[in-house]
Amino acid sequence: MSETDSAQVKRAPAPPAAPRRPAPAGPLAGRWRWVAIALLLAAACYAPFQLVPFHVFQLTMVLVYAVALLGLNLLVGHAGQISLGHGAFFAVGAYTTAILLDHWDGMPYPVTLPLAAGVAFLLGLAFGVPAMRLRGLYLALVTLAMAIFLAPLLKRFEELTGGSMGLTLAKPAPPAWSGLAPDQWLYFLTLVVAVAAFLLAHSLLRSRVGRALHALRDNEIAAEVMGVRLSSYKTLAFAWSAMFAGAAGCVYTWVIGFVSPDSFTVNLSITMLAGLVVGGLGTLFGPLLGALFVMFVPSISQDINDAAPGVIFGLLIIAVMYVAPTGLAGLAERLIKKIPRKE
Amino acid sequence: MSTLEVEDLTAGYGDARVLHGIGLTVGEGEICAILGPNGAGKTTLLRALSGMIKARGRVRLGGTDLAGRSPDALARQGIAHVPEGRGTFMPLTVEENLRLGAFVRRGRDGVNADIERIHGYFPVLKDRMKQAAGSLSGGEQQMLAIGRALMSRPRLLLLDEPSLGLAPLVTRELFRIVQAINAEEQTTVVVVEQNAHLALGIAQQAHVLETGRIVLSGTAEQIRADEQVAQSYLGYRV
Ligand SMILES: Nc1ncnc2c1ncn2[C@@H]1O[C@H](COP(=O)(O)OP(=O)(O)OP(=O)(O)O)[C@@H](O)[C@H]1O
Ligand SMILES: [Mg+2]
Numbered sequence: 001m002s003e004t005d006s007a008q009v010k011r012a013p014a015p016p017a018a019p020r021r022p023a024p025a026g027p028l029a030g031r032w033r034w035v036a037i038a039l040l041l042a043a044a045c046y047a048p049f050q051l052v053p054f055h056v057f058q059l060t061m062v063l064v065y066a067v068a069l070l071g072l073n074l075l076v077g078h079a080g081q082i083s084l085g086h087g088a089f090f091a092v093g094a095y096t097t098a099i100l101l102d103h104w105d106g107m108p109y110p111v112t113l114p115l116a117a118g119v120a121f122l123l124g125l126a127f128g129v130p131a132m133r134l135r136g137l138y139l140a141l142v143t144l145a146m147a148i149f150l151a152p153l154l155k156r157f158e159e160l161t162g163g164s165m166g167l168t169l170a171k172p173a174p175p176a177w178s179g180l181a182p183d184q185w186l187y188f189l190t191l192v193v194a195v196a197a198f199l200l201a202h203s204l205l206r207s208r209v210g211r212a213l214h215a216l217r218d219n220e221i222a223a224e225v226m227g228v229r230l231s232s233y234k235t236l237a238f239a240w241s242a243m244f245a246g247a248a249g250c251v252y253t254w255v256i257g258f259v260s261p262d263s264f265t266v267n268l269s270i271t272m273l274a275g276l277v278v279g280g281l282g283t284l285f286g287p288l289l290g291a292l293f294v295m296f297v298p299s300i301s302q303d304i305n306d307a308a309p310g311v312i313f314g315l316l317i318i319a320v321m322y323v324a325p326t327g328l329a330g331l332a333e334r335l336i337k338k339i340p341r342k343e
Numbered sequence: 344m345s346t347l348e349v350e351d352l353t354a355g356y357g358d359a360r361v362l363h364g365i366g367l368t369v370g371e372g373e374i375c376a377i378l379g380p381n382g383a384g385k386t387t388l389l390r391a392l393s394g395m396i397k398a399r400g401r402v403r404l405g406g407t408d409l410a411g412r413s414p415d416a417l418a419r420q421g422i423a424h425v426p427e428g429r430g431t432f433m434p435l436t437v438e439e440n441l442r443l444g445a446f447v448r449r450g451r452d453g454v455n456a457d458i459e460r461i462h463g464y465f466p467v468l469k470d471r472m473k474q475a476a477g478s479l480s481g482g483e484q485q486m487l488a489i490g491r492a493l494m495s496r497p498r499l500l501l502l503d504e505p506s507l508g509l510a511p512l513v514t515r516e517l518f519r520i521v522q523a524i525n526a527e528e529q530t531t532v533v534v535v536e537q538n539a540h541l542a543l544g545i546a547q548q549a550h551v552l553e554t555g556r557i558v559l560s561g562t563a564e565q566i567r568a569d570e571q572v573a574q575s576y577l578g579y580r581v
Contacts, residue, residue, distance in 0.1 A: 215432050215443050222430030227418030227447035
């Protein structure tokens with residue numbers, strides 16, 4: 001060490017190492033990302049034992065919305081498409097579950113999850129084929145129409161859906177061995193589904209398919225020239241996003257024990273999209289932050305101004321987008337980057 | 344057999360026709376240079392060959408008729424296009440860009456080995472694998488675009504001004520690499536290039552395009568020796 005030091009005394013100071021260009025994935029990359037997730041998961045397992053049942057219920061709903069937003073994030077954030085009708089697939093999952101539980105006595109409720117997800121997937125595929133020939137505003141309009149015509153449709157088939165009265169069901173009860181209260185049991189059921197959905201979305205995005213979706217989002221023509229078949233991948237993205245929404249809808253029915261057309265208005269679809277954009281499109285934590293938004297911001301708006309909650313809601317969206325144009329997840333990354341780090 | 348045969352190819356944008364009946368043949372494993380002034384339709388010709396724009400006429404690669412196929416189908420037939428403007432997927436990492444290049448290949452066999460091979464050709468890419476492709480310099484992006492095209496193990500490689508944005512030394516190196524790939528893998532190459540000297544240096548044959556028509560064809564030596572071409576495109580008088 002000292003030898004080389006003295007040998008270099010006469011030389012000009014070594015130039016600084018070649019400047020490194022910024023890494024792509026931000027500070028929450030690699031190992032730290034998984035540490036953050038592990039901590040979050042530990043907190044998620046601990047929380048229901050510290051909170052009152054109503055707050056446990058609220059957390060459960062956040063997880064339900066997070067699953068739905070994972071799907072929306074796949075479509076909007078990763079595949080670069082738009083949907084104003086995500087709530088419709090959420091409703092399809094919820095109603096599939098409710099109808100199954102209502103019409104078949106002794107239907108074990110875990111069975112309804114793959115069925116609800118499957119029905120939503122197939123419906124997404126059926127809608128995706130024509131819808132994905134459209135782009136931008138046209139696609140937005142068609143998906144919006146989907147959300148609009150759902151409620152009248154549900155009311156129309158009264159025998160199956162219970163019409164505007166909806167369907168009321170028994171919630172899954174905790175088994176004796178678990179020693180959990182009903183709200184805690186529902187919470188953990190939802191947590192398991194949410195973690196599974198997260199892992200599924202994550203592995204999907206890291207695969208060859210995920211790369212194809214990203215390529216489509218970034219440069220459609222270049223992606224096609226690489227051999228990515230545009231229509232298939234767009235349609236698949238639509239179907240997958242519907243599948244996640246369907247699974248979320250299923251868990252919604254478990255947790256609420258009631259479905260009616262009024263639970264799934266156009267507003268829900270729009271709030272989901274707004275929530276995702278506010279949370280952070282195409283980011284890992286965007287769906288979770290977005291779910292917090294979907295869950296709490298409408299009621300906070302109500303508290304602030306009972307007369308015009310819509311105005312407050314809109315203003316809150318504008319405010320967040322002004323402070324954090326890349327969403328809350330993007331804001332968090334920027335803040336973490338500001339923390340000085342030791343070499 | 345990956346002979347490229349093009350007959351009576353017309354293409355354009357909307358109502359505006361740019362190419363008027365192009366005909367050319369490139370033998371298997373040959374390099375063909377396309378020269379011509381700005382706006383002649385060189386880029387348009389490559390776009391028509393890779394399916395980026397609709398074209399009419401006959402295109403055959405190794406005897407298979409390819410007319411009217413979609414770009415993804417053409418990619419599966421072994422056509423790789425390094426487009427004007429590079430077509431880099433900016434937010435994706437260098438590695439993801441390279442792996443996308445292998446998208447049409449079934450299975451993972453050899454993909455990692457091919458990434459190593461690309462590193463051999465373009466060592467800078469090796470240090471930048473986890474970096475967003477958008478953060479590369481222009482020249483590095485050009486290398487990435489070519490590396491990505493090679494990842495598909497193409498039968499026909501279309502290069503649109505590969506020298507754009509590269510330092511002269513790097514450009515010469517790049518053309519040497521193209522020549523090596525062509526020799527090793529019998530890849531048929533069509534290269535559009537402003538630097539006619541370099542292009543003619545590696546090509547067996549060349550065509551000069553003007554306002555959407557081929558006005559001159561010949562071996563690279565013939566074109567190089569042609570007085571008119573020398574004046575118009577090579578920038579010197581003989
Ligand atoms: N996307 C487009 N839409 C409409 N017209 C286009 C488009 N791209 C090119 N053109 C037109 O087609 C003609 C040929 O363009 P092209 O890009 O093929 O020329 P080029 O030979 O590649 O020129 P250069 O050497 O400048 O790259 C030009 O007149 C151009 O205006
Ligand atoms: Mg051009």
